[in-house]
Every structure is written in structure tokens, then in C-alpha cells.
Amino acid sequence: MAGGLVPMFGRLLAAGSPSAIKTIRAGLMLANSPYCITLPDRKQLSALIPRSETDPFGAEGPRAVAPRTPQKALSKEELDLKELAETNCEKALEILQADGWHQVDSEEEDGLFVRDSGGRTIWKFRTVIKCCPEKFAQELLHKCENCPSWNQTIQQCHQTHRIADGVEIIHQVTGLLFGGVVSKREFVNLRRLGRRGDMHYSAVASIEHRDLPLRSSFVRALNFPTVLTVSPMDGAPNHCVVEGTLNYDLKLRMVPQLLIQRGTLSVWRQLRTQMLALAERVRG
Structure with a gap:
């Protein structure tokens, strides 16, 4: 995770503000913490938590859910x-x-x-x-x-x-x-x-x-x-x-x-x- 923070820290240092320095310190402490975990990317999350084919929020959701048949107006x-x-x-x-x-x-x-x-x-x-x-x-x-x-x-x-x-x-x-x-x-x-x-x-x-x-x-x-x-x-x-x-x-x-x-x-x-x-x- 620490390697992934380096580009962000560089942009914050270039800003040169006290708040940027505090952010860098907090980030380094977090990266070196024994409780730090590396979050998987989107593809890894999809593999870990597969979505239902009928999940309307999934990548295939809108195509998998059958559209409702509109009710015909009665004469x-x-x-x-x-x-x-x-x-x-x-x-x-x-x-x-x-x-x-x-x-x-x-x-x-x-x-x-x-x-x-x-x-x-x-x-x-x-x-x-x-x-x-x-x-x-x-x-x-x-x-x-x-x-x-x-x-x-x-x-x-x-x-x-x-x-x-x-x-x-x-x-x-x-x-x-x-x-x-x-x-x-x-x-x-x-x-x-x-x-x-x-x-x-x-x-x-x-x-x-x-x-x-x-x-x-x-x-x-x-x-x-x-x-x-x-x-x-x-x-x-x-x-x-x-x-x-x-x-x-x-x-x-x-x-x-x-x-x-x-x-x-x-x-x-x-x-x-x-x-x-x-x-x-x-x-x-």
C-alpha cells in the first residue's frame, strides 16, 4: 500500500502547505501500521463477491432483468x-x-x-x-x-x-x-x-x-x-x-x-x- 501512496504524497508535497505535511505523516503512519490492509481492485472485488444475474446494480443487471410489460389501457x-x-x-x-x-x-x-x-x-x-x-x-x-x-x-x-x-x-x-x-x-x-x-x-x-x-x-x-x-x-x-x-x-x-x-x-x-x-x- 505504501508504494501506492508515493505519487499522492508527491503531489501533496508540491502544494507545500502545513495541512499537506500533516496528511503525509498520517498516511505514512497508516502504511506502516500492522493493521493496514491492501484493498483489492474492482476486478478482484467482483471475483470475491459475485453478483447475482438479477442484481439490477451489477454489470449485467440491466440486461438480465426482464422489462415490465406495460399495462394496456382498457377501452x-x-x-x-x-x-x-x-x-x-x-x-x-x-x-x-x-x-x-x-x-x-x-x-x-x-x-x-x-x-x-x-x-x-x-x-x-x-x-x-x-x-x-x-x-x-x-x-x-x-x-x-x-x-x-x-x-x-x-x-x-x-x-x-x-x-x-x-x-x-x-x-x-x-x-x-x-x-x-x-x-x-x-x-x-x-x-x-x-x-x-x-x-x-x-x-x-x-x-x-x-x-x-x-x-x-x-x-x-x-x-x-x-x-x-x-x-x-x-x-x-x-x-x-x-x-x-x-x-x-x-x-x-x-x-x-x-x-x-x-x-x-x-x-x-x-x-x-x-x-x-x-x-x-x-x-x-
Whole structure:
């Protein structure tokens, strides 16, 4: 270190001031001190303390950090759809959590319930799933486009328009329903996907959209505010409870109400079986 101080001392001596002489004395005392250490240069410091590739202050930091994607400004139509999705979600959760349900079927801990609302029959189901809630919610709710891989009722499911985080328009096409008695149906749904505490939810309601006009090859059915939720089961680790509503108009004509009730019962039992199979696949 002393050798490195010589050029500096020369400049201070040339100044000839008393303060310069004091500085030289202090420097010499420091250089000869047993506690003096030689500081490494920049390259040596980099070798001793390697920086993370994601360190924004490192030499490679700015190139390693992925730039943030700027949020797209929503149009008036998109803002209205986002607000509508929130309203539908609140209605669907209110229906799910309402009183006045009557149980009409059961399987072990699971059940199917029914109630009337505004002249319509609404169904509610509850199914206990042996699976981690987080993992099962990812497969059941968040990977909506994979639905046809485990739900035999749905033949097609894809996102047609992403509005904002957790808000989208999805298009679904079913297979034959009620044992083949009812032809294929299609739905155009505005979906709100989210989480409240430990509960994951997916709420949908049908809308009209200019990019998805009516087609003569399908009957356009309607979903009224409907929700599907996944929550942890109290006192049962790695178990969850799936609750949901069936609140739709399949546009059936001249079909007896008794057949609709039996068909809905069959739909729930099939859905329950398929969710149990999905949970087994998720558990590996």
C-alpha cells in the first residue's frame, strides 16, 4: 500500500502547505501500521463477491432483468365488461351462500341441493376432494382451456378475449347432454377468476359478443351468474371442498321438467366422478 501512496504524497508535497505535511505523516503512519490492509481492485472485488444475474446494480443487471410489460389501457367497453364480471361474481357467490337449499341427492360426504329463485330452479353441489387445495384449484379453475381433457361434457373451451387480470371471455361447446337426448350446446361466458382468502373461485355469466355471433350448427345456451369454488377442508390436511352452482337455461323446448331434473342429477354425478379422477391425476 505504501508504494501506492508515493505519487499522492508527491503531489501533496508540491502544494507545500502545513495541512499537506500533516496528511503525509498520517498516511505514512497508516502504511506502516500492522493493521493496514491492501484493498483489492474492482476486478478482484467482483471475483470475491459475485453478483447475482438479477442484481439490477451489477454489470449485467440491466440486461438480465426482464422489462415490465406495460399495462394496456382498457377501452370503455372493456371497463364495462370488467365491472359486469365483478357484479356477476358477487351475485353468484350470494346465491351459493344463500339459505333455503334442499338436498336431493348424496354420495358419501357429497350432496346435490336445489332451490327456486325468481321462477328458475338452481342447483348447488358440494364435493370433498382428497387433494391439496392449491394444486387442485390450479387444475380445476385456472387451467380452464384444459377442461375437455378431464370433463367429458365439455368438448371445446378456449379464451377468446382477455380483458384484464382474472377477467376474460371464454367460449365453450358441450357434447350431447342428458344421455344424448339434448343436442350440443355452446356458451359465451364472461368469467371472473380470483381468490378470497383461502377460497379460489371462477364465476361466469353468459354475454353476447360481436366476435362470437350465433351459429346455426349450435344452440346458444345461457349461464346465469354461476360460480365454482375450491376451499381447504377444516381439520383435514390435503383435502379440499369444491362447491358450485348449476344455473343455466339450455334452451329446451317441449322437454318435461322431470327429464331435466333427472338429467341434472346425472350431470352432477358424472362431474363428481370426473373431479375425483382429476384429483387422483393431480396427486400423481
